[in-house]
């Protein structure tokens with residue numbers, strides 16, 4: 001089964017459910033960024049919830065950016081998600097392997113930390129973007145997003161997200177289940193969903209055993225109105241032109257130094273680790289274009 005996101009309704013359309021399988025895109029992220037297991041699990045969890053946030057967007061020209069920093073060893077985790085199922089992201093330190101002594105599981109909460117925030121920025125193509133920031137609860141990502149949805153978006157939400165890593169470091173399975181109470185939801189609906197969540201095995205294990213999302217959703221909830229299915233993938237939209245635009249913002253003295261000392265430069269895209277090389281001639285052209293810009297401004 002390809003990576004995808006299923007959207008559905010349960011409890012007579014009073015409760016929304018989102019289920020995504022993100023195994024392949026987490027493996028692409030691991031490969032591109034050379035992520036070690038605990039870093040891979042942390043980014044994989046954020047990317048997985050990110051695809052759901054992207055799937056909640058209604059207009060195709062919008063996007064959502066997620067920033068997490070809990071002052072832990074992993075540093076900042078960033079992700080961007082789009083309504084067409086595209087997602088990309090990176091972490092400050094890709095080379096972390098930390099296992100919890102008690103649970104023997106990857107210690108995501110410990111490397112993320114809790115002394116910081118989770119921020120969601122919805123770029124709505126308007127001047128007034130939506131920005132929601134909450135304090136981190138546990139750094140385990142799932143609980144933190146549940147708190148974000150409940151407090152910042154005022155939608156009572158349960159989040160189960162997980163990434164299973166093979167012994168060789170590759171991704172075995174990954175995904176997320178998000179349950180949201182709509183305003184019409186009854187006390188009975190809430191109790192029903194709480195019971196299901198309480199007895200639910202970790203979502204990455206469920207996806208590993210049942211990679212067909214339709215089957216899995218039916219197994220969990222019995223009866224679901226499926227609304228939409230979106231294919232998901234890790235994809236970056238960087239290009240040499242964009243990198244040149246970024247280079248052009250560097251001051252002229254620094255560019256001249258790159259030309260004199262290194263006779264060119266290499267820029268690495270943070271989101272996908274792709275390398276872009278600029279030759280001495282290309283840098284000289286950038287400097288010359290800068291000069292023209294200054295002249296125009298001064299005239």
Ligand code: ZN
Nearest residue numbers: 236238269272
């Ligand atoms: Zn890129």
